Amino acid sequence: MSQERVIESHGLTKQFGDNLAVNGLDLSITQGTIYGFLGPNGCGKSTAIRMLTGLLEPTSGAVTLFGQPIKHHEESLKQRIGYMTQKFSLYDNLTVLENLRFVASIYGLGRQQRKARIQELIQLYELGALTKQLAGAMSGGQKQRLALACATLHQPELLFLDEPTSAVDPENRRDFWEHLFDLSDQGTTILVSTHYMDEAERCHALAILENGHKRADGTPQQLMNDMPATVFETQGPQLRQLKQQLVSHPEILSAAQVGTRLRVLVNKTCAQPATLLHTLGAEYCFDEVRPSLEDVFVANTGGRHVG
Numbered sequence: 001m002s003q004e005r006v007i008e009s010h011g012l013t014k015q016f017g018d019n020l021a022v023n024g025l026d027l028s029i030t031q032g033t034i035y036g037f038l039g040p041n042g043c044g045k046s047t048a049i050r051m052l053t054g055l056l057e058p059t060s061g062a063v064t065l066f067g068q069p070i071k072h073h074e075e076s077l078k079q080r081i082g083y084m085t086q087k088f089s090l091y092d093n094l095t096v097l098e099n100l101r102f103v104a105s106i107y108g109l110g111r112q113q114r115k116a117r118i119q120e121l122i123q124l125y126e127l128g129a130l131t132k133q134l135a136g137a138m139s140g141g142q143k144q145r146l147a148l149a150c151a152t153l154h155q156p157e158l159l160f161l162d163e164p165t166s167a168v169d170p171e172n173r174r175d176f177w178e179h180l181f182d183l184s185d186q187g188t189t190i191l192v193s194t195h196y197m198d199e200a201e202r203c204h205a206l207a208i209l210e211n212g213h214k215r216a217d218g219t220p221q222q223l224m225n226d227m228p229a230t231v232f233e234t235q236g237p238q239l240r241q242l243k244q245q246l247v248s249h250p251e252i253l254s255a256a257q258v259g260t261r262l263r264v265l266v267n268k269t270c271a272q273p274a275t276l277l278h279t280l281g282a283e284y285c286f287d288e289v290r291p292s293l294e295d296v297f298v299a300n301t302g303g304r305h306v307g
């Protein structure tokens with residue numbers, strides 16, 4: 001992967017009235033990376049993306065794309081950026097082919113180039129049988145493939161995807177990610193927002209966002225290594241009561257049931273987590289286990305959103 005910095009932001013902030021939607025966001029994302037924004041609804045993912053694309057003016061802070069400040073270079077940068085919005089900005093009353101032709105005309109592709117590129121995308125995103133279908137009548141997975149084809153029509157070097165898989169089933173989500181890895185392999189840098197843990201785990205690197213703040217960032221492995229909690233699991237009777245008993249202790253960040261097991265996060269500030277658990281639930285046996293990205297998320301947001 002090249003070390004060219006494609007996205008850089010410093011102190012990126014957006015205030016809507018009293019609401020600080022994005023607060024001092026610093027980013028440094030290199031070429032070919034698939035970078036995730038992971039966070040719950042309303043944490044500022046879309047607002048951050050809109051500022052990074054140049055569509056929304058920040059209250060303060062700066063964005064540099066491909067080493068160029070975004071301010072005053074919006075037009076030249078537009079050709080290098082693709083953006084798939086949360087609501088798939090397709091025209092429902094146009095067919096698949098008409099949507100593709102319309103987007104091609106926006107990007108000013110010549111007739112021959114347009115024809116060849118549209119054919120290429122129809123094949124790549126398996127839209128061949130659907131060219132005459134109205135976009136409004138397509139399934140979630142089909143719409144998503146068309147939206148990705150439209151967003152990449154002009155072969156952007158940088159692609160922003162705002163919760164691209166919220167309306168599709170797991171199989172389509174898997175296929176979609178295969179396409180993203182193909183694009184990344186060809187050098188495209190991708191910033192994708194999600195609130196799905198499994199999706200975030202596929203990213204090369206990610207930022208955990210909460211209430212407009214970046215709580216942590218790094219590769220999924222780095223985040224797991226550095227997380228501010230130790231993870232334990234236990235099994236046995238009356239796990240609901242045990243959970244209540246555990247979470248009342250200030251060093252227990254979270255206790256959440258997963259099937260027949262209770263998963264417990266103990267703050268790293270606790271020097272003897274196994275001893276603490278033994279004291280709180282003497283009749284249970286607690287095993288230390290490998291953290292997951294969901295644990296990382298919970299530990300970095302103080303257990304306020306999951307569990």
Ligand SMILES: Nc1ncnc2c1ncn2[C@@H]1O[C@H](COP(=O)(O)OP(=O)(O)OP(=O)(O)O)[C@@H](O)[C@H]1O
Nearest residue numbers: 016019021039040041042043044045046047048163
């Ligand atoms: N144009 C706007 N005017 C006022 N407030 C806004 C505007 N856009 C977003 N907000 C507020 O900013 C905060 C962040 O919203 P944002 O849409 O960026 O979050 P998100 O993480 O993308 O969530 P979601 O997935 O629900 O869109 C929210 O409190 C939202 O209500």
